[in-house]
Amino acid sequence: MLIIGIAGGTGCGKTTVVKQIVEELPKDEVVVISQDSYYNDLAHLTKEERSKVNFDHPNSIDFELLIAHLNKLRAGNTIEIPVYSFVEETRLAKTITTIPKKVIIVEGILVLSNPELRKLFDIKIYVHADSDERLIRRLQRDIKERGHDFDKVLHRYQTAVKPMHNEFIEPSKEFADIIIPNNHYNTVAVDMVRTIIIEKLV
Numbered sequence: 001m002l003i004i005g006i007a008g009g010t011g012c013g014k015t016t017v018v019k020q021i022v023e024e025l026p027k028d029e030v031v032v033i034s035q036d037s038y039y040n041d042l043a044h045l046t047k048e049e050r051s052k053v054n055f056d057h058p059n060s061i062d063f064e065l066l067i068a069h070l071n072k073l074r075a076g077n078t079i080e081i082p083v084y085s086f087v088e089e090t091r092l093a094k095t096i097t098t099i100p101k102k103v104i105i106v107e108g109i110l111v112l113s114n115p116e117l118r119k120l121f122d123i124k125i126y127v128h129a130d131s132d133e134r135l136i137r138r139l140q141r142d143i144k145e146r147g148h149d150f151d152k153v154l155h156r157y158q159t160a161v162k163p164m165h166n167e168f169i170e171p172s173k174e175f176a177d178i179i180i181p182n183n184h185y186n187t188v189a190v191d192m193v194r195t196i197i198i199e200k201l202v
């Protein structure tokens with residue numbers, strides 16, 4: 001089994017890069033796990049209380065469960081991945097049953113910041129895009145897909161996203177084996193990572 005961790009600031013293009021990597025790989029060989037699925041269950045808080053949570057701090061993630069799940073997959077066991085709703089800002093009642101496959105890709109802003117999680121990765125990748133690029137992408141995406149308005153995205157960016165990026169995410173770049181520049185779509189880097197994965201599959 002090959003476990004790949006892909007980190008990078010919000011809007012850098014992690015999800016897009018992962019989609020591009022896996023789209024030409026056999027579906028039955030690769031599992032993608034998003035750190036977002038492991039946001040703490042906040043069902044006990046009101047929607048207003050949840051909207052004040054700092055979702056960019058490592059404490060907002062249930063790393064213990066994510067690490068336990070990766071160890072279970074490595075041991076050949078099936079896991080139940082929580083489903084997170086960005087619109088509700090909490091976990092939903094359902095889970096997704098996931099079986100072990102040859103390649104596991106774990107993506108999320110903080111996946112290289114946690115030392116225990118880092119130890120599980122065979123390859124560590126950091127996707128870089130400049131902060132202005134990332135903010136523009138985040139504004140467009142959160143308004144279109146995550147049910148946020150302009151003021152909410154900017155307020156969250158200034159109070160949580162940017163300070164947590166500087167404290168936890170950007171410093172985790174030093175642990176990366178590969179840094180993918182992604183101010184523009186980077187097909188060369190995507191092809192290189194896919195080639196590494198294909199070598200593992202044969």
Ligand SMILES: Nc1ncnc2c1ncn2[C@@H]1O[C@H](COP(=O)(O)OP(=O)(O)O)[C@@H](O)[C@H]1O
Nearest residue numbers: 010011012013014015016137141182183184185
């Ligand atoms: N290289 C790129 N150039 C322009 N837009 C991009 C690029 N990569 C991703 N995007 C767009 O930016 C937004 C955020 O990308 P996404 O992959 O969700 O980032 P992340 O998962 O790192 O938060 C999406 O709307 C996506 O289509």
Ligand SMILES: O=c1ccn([C@@H]2O[C@H](COP(=O)(O)O)[C@@H](O)[C@H]2O)c(=O)[nH]1
Nearest residue numbers: 009010011055056086089090108109161
């Ligand atoms: O309920 C939530 C939970 C998280 N966020 C924001 O999401 C990003 C991380 O996701 P990316 O796909 O990597 O952008 C993080 O910056 C959180 O602030 C949210 O808005 N609502």
